[in-house]
Amino acid sequence: MNFVGFELVVFTDKSKMQIQENEFVYGYSGNGIVALETVEEAKLYNKWIAEKIEDYLGDKNLEIGAGTGTIASILSERYPLYLYEISKANNEFLKERFKDNSNIVSIGFDFLSVDETEKFSCIYSSNVLEHLEDDVHFVNKGLDLLKVGGFFVAIVPAMMVLFSSFDKSIGHYRRYTKNDIKRWKTALSNRDDIKIIASDYFNPIGAVGWYIKMKLLKQKKINKSDALLMNAIIPFVSWLDLFWFGFGQSMLIVLKKVK
Template identity: 35%
Template sequence: MVEITGDQRVQSEVLEGLATAVNHRRWFVELAIPYLGDNPIEIGSGLGDYALEWAPHFERFTATEADPDRLVALKERLADHPKIEVRQMLLPHSERGDYSAAVSYNVLEHIEDHVDALRSMRDLVRPGGAIVLIVPAFQFAMSPADIATGHVRRYTKKTMAAALTEAGLQIEKLHYANALGLIGYFMATSVFRLMPKEGPMVKIYDSLVLPVTKAAEQVVRPPFGQSVFAVARVPD
């Protein structure tokens, strides 16, 4: 079992606050859909916001959570969605699976042995299936907010590629996302020492800045971003 560091209460408060960033979430939902196949599993579903967005696109969808308290809340929230199976998932594990893909957003940065965690995700997915990830980018943006929510690292494309390759995965897509978000996050959390919770800053960014950023990045991939988006394949 991997210990996820940080204050679980603070993590839950941040998750609840960021749930209001609807445009941001839908952008990242769209990024993953082409790679998820017919029966994906999400690693680290949190409060279920992404699961609820993804599930309508598939006949079956599995949501997972490691934290027992959030698992209970997740099961309660998704109880009326019969297409979604909810289960506990701890990394690393020795389980083998036949899922079409594993998707995990903003989870890997919490885990000390991230390569072993990636191997565990790989073992859940059938050959040729995808591992789809989003992780926070750039170590200089590591802030008190990161530490409070249990982040042990932030990534670049290079360090993400190294971890995927060491885990025995074949990289298909790797790029930064949300360039303006990195600037805003650094100013808010490192300069002004704020937590990324619900409030006017999140709403203004999500409604006004995010759509412009998304449109621009669909034309030109930025050289930096708040997140790294990665797709890797399980070897045949």
């Protein structure tokens, strides 16, 4: 389908390589864009994900890695959004898709180039940070762009026990666990302006399905039938968010800028 010591937009050779690799994966016929197109049809699932982000939105919001606009299309019904997408194919698609949407304020290419005098109520991403080895670099940039009281929200794939060849094929470096939250806390320990207020696993049913399909059966893509099945059972799955299971297919991470 995203740090300590961020200064200016300077990419190392390794960073450039990561972006080029993901550009291939999310190009016109890459595995990533095929996955995005499949998940786009799971409308109830996407609405469920968007609602998790919506709780933290304000009057000026930015999405990192907007993909083909699946989440933005839902949230822009009520909130103004600034979209950033590094894939040229997806960026072109976004501009066409949202050309008549007045709540899409702008569509940019490089999130790291955003002027730090700009301040946002919320900066969010959905299934993005796992695509970069140095995710903390992007988080720090996002935190610098927040207003006081603003939120950085990340929805990410969870649990390394679920990491599969499919994850690797679409450019994932990791699936997130509580150890990554500890890693973030260590990396951000010099920032007294930030508080991690949520790091919750969700969708345990999806985790079981992913383990069977992707790990045991070694499925190479997200089948449309699987996406639509998950979409159909969302009304029964979403209420499980009220309970703690200690595992899930995804994780919701929320940081708040407290001063």
